[in-house]
Amino acid sequence: MSSEKKTPNPPQSGSDPGAADNFARAVKQATKGKKGLPPVHLWDPPFCGDLDIRIARNGQWWYLGTPIGRLELVNLFASVLKIEDGKYFLVTPVEKIGITVDDAPFVAVDFKIEANGTQNLVFETNVGDETLAGPDNPIRVVRDPETGEPSPYVHVRRGLEALIDRKSFYRLVDIGENRDVDGERWFGVRSCGEFFPIIPSVEMEV
Numbered sequence: 001m002s003s004e005k006k007t008p009n010p011p012q013s014g015s016d017p018g019a020a021d022n023f024a025r026a027v028k029q030a031t032k033g034k035k036g037l038p039p040v041h042l043w044d045p046p047f048c049g050d051l052d053i054r055i056a057r058n059g060q061w062w063y064l065g066t067p068i069g070r071l072e073l074v075n076l077f078a079s080v081l082k083i084e085d086g087k088y089f090l091v092t093p094v095e096k097i098g099i100t101v102d103d104a105p106f107v108a109v110d111f112k113i114e115a116n117g118t119q120n121l122v123f124e125t126n127v128g129d130e131t132l133a134g135p136d137n138p139i140r141v142v143r144d145p146e147t148g149e150p151s152p153y154v155h156v157r158r159g160l161e162a163l164i165d166r167k168s169f170y171r172l173v174d175i176g177e178n179r180d181v182d183g184e185r186w187f188g189v190r191s192c193g194e195f196f197p198i199i200p201s202v203e204m205e206v
Helices: 019-031 071-079 166-174
Strands: 047-055 061-063 081-084 087-091 096-101 106-115 119-125 130-132 139-143 150-157 160-164 177-181 184-191 194-200
Touching: 019 047, 019 071, 047 087, 071 081, 106 166, 119 160, 119 184, 130 150, 139 194, 150 166, 150 194, 160 166, 177 194
Parallel strands: 047 096, 106 160
Antiparallel strands: 047 061, 081 087, 087 096, 106 119, 119 130, 139 150, 150 160, 177 184, 184 194
């Protein structure tokens, strides 16, 4: 019997409606009996091609142009999501497939304020993750170069971010404050003792 290790067959992008289910079964097998999120940072499998999976800016997952309505499947895929050199992949210990992400892979749909001697902001994502904003999970804001419209993000895990939805962003603005940052006055929010600038204070006065 040959001991040669078999290389997984690469998924056929856009041509096999069952490819996503096949990969889901592989993920379940790889994570069977294990608690918590899979250790994808320890997995370095070979690239096996792309699947026609897309995460839209609003957090909706699509497969072959059709929304994935099974929340269990979305959560399963989200648990093995990985970013490398700005590209997104779903991984198991033996295979890595590329997917498309329009903006951030997650959306922060809510947050709560926990007071423990300091203000702590805990965000919840559309796939049920919680992330405590702070030095390890910063909040950052990107401004549209033409309109100036802000897009706020919070780090979730291992380079993966969540776009903070509009209602949550408005709530952040309600609890914001002004502080000096590198000699300039900024409006922003605090969490875990860290101040995260959102917009120059002078623009709030216009």
